[in-house]
Amino acid sequence: MNKESIINILACPVCKGKVHFNSKNDGVICDKCELYYEIKEEIFILLPESGKPLEPDFL
Structure with missing residues (x-):
């Protein structure tokens, strides 16, 4: 599985929200x-x- 396809099934371990690449x-x-x-x-x-x-530079 490549990074682009796996991002759709990953979730934040704290809030369970969606994550995206920086x-x-x-x-x-x-x-x-x-x-x-x-x-x-x-x-x-x-x-x-x-x-x-x-x-701040990430935002």
Whole structure:
């Protein structure tokens, strides 16, 4: 499965809302929680404790 097809089934681990790719395509963002989750070596790191608050340049 490629990243583009899997994004449709992923959800934020905190609020269960939809996530979308950030502009660099190296992570996903939940707009509702304003959290960023990394993608490392093509693995989505979607653990509640791994979410990072969005910095102003992400918004």
